[in-house]
Amino acid sequence: MKNAxxxxxxxxxxxxxxxQLMTNGRASGSMGETCKTYLKNWILEQPELLGVxxxxxxxxxxxxxxxxxxxxxxxxxxxxxxxxxLVPNTRNFSDDFMTGTPDIIQPDHIADNKASWSASTFPxxxxxxxxxxxxxxxxxxxNLVGREKxxxxxxxxxxxxxxxxxxxxxxxRKLGFPDVTDELWNDTRKQLTFEHLxxxxxxxxxxxEFDAEKIEELNERVIASRGFIYEILRNL
Numbered sequence: 001m002k003n004a005x006x007x008x009x010x011x012x013x014x015x016x017x018x019x020q021l022m023t024n025g026r027a028s029g030s031m032g033e034t035c036k037t038y039l040k041n042w043i044l045e046q047p048e049l050l051g052v053x054x055x056x057x058x059x060x061x062x063x064x065x066x067x068x069x070x071x072x073x074x075x076x077x078x079x080x081x082x083x084x085x086l087v088p089n090t091r092n093f094s095d096d097f098m099t100g101t102p103d104i105i106q107p108d109h110i111a112d113n114k115a116s117w118s119a120s121t122f123p124x125x126x127x128x129x130x131x132x133x134x135x136x137x138x139x140x141x142x143n144l145v146g147r148e149k150x151x152x153x154x155x156x157x158x159x160x161x162x163x164x165x166x167x168x169x170x171x172x173r174k175l176g177f178p179d180v181t182d183e184l185w186n187d188t189r190k191q192l193t194f195e196h197l198x199x200x201x202x203x204x205x206x207x208x209e210f211d212a213e214k215i216e217e218l219n220e221r222v223i224a225s226r227g228f229i230y231e232i233l234r235n236l
Contacts, residue, residue: 108148
């Protein structure tokens with residue numbers, strides 16, 4: 001393909017996908033299959049090929065997160081930041097290797113809020129982050145913004161009614177019901193609403209610090225990824 005090198009050198013990793021890029025294969029330092037799949041999808045996204053996003057991932061969990069994001073920020077403002085008004089960050093930051101848009105930027109830290117779908121997906125008892133993706137995402141944000149601390153807030157917000165309705169309908173179909181019964185609706189709503197709990201039960205923070213060595217590893221993987229992309233493109 002023409003311009004293979006130019007296209008390959010265009011590659012930067014999005015903060016939300018840094019964890020995927022850092023998956024390793026069996027050989028030390030080699031790319032894992034998750035990493036290679038991500039890069040192949042990135043190639044397809046380029047305007048010289050499909051020109052549309054294929055790396056997007058959406059399900060009921062991410063859909064709820066999008067719907068309750070503003071409410072979750074207000075909840076954090078009230079119960080964590082002493083009623084300080086949290087303005088969600090919309091600025092995208094970028095350097096030669098990575099790009100990202102953190103949710104919250106404060107003078108001494110940055111933060112992201114992650115809205116859990118239900119009590120079963122909320123880390124009531126967990127002492128560590130549930131996924132390394134959030135760790136790598138935080139490292140990218142800290143590197144780009146210039147902060148030494150990142151906080152991931154899991155927030156247990158009530159699910160919007162239209163998503164509760166859809167969940168109840170899905171349950172009804174699985175049970176073979178022709179329609180949603182009052183009992184099924186009430187049971188679904190009870191499982192997905194949490195106003196009866198206090199903030200100490202609905203907010204779970206996980207803090208970690210900036211690690212320059214991790215950023216160096218990520219930069220090296222980005223460089224290796226550009227080489228991987230180039231090899232694929234020049235053989236198209």
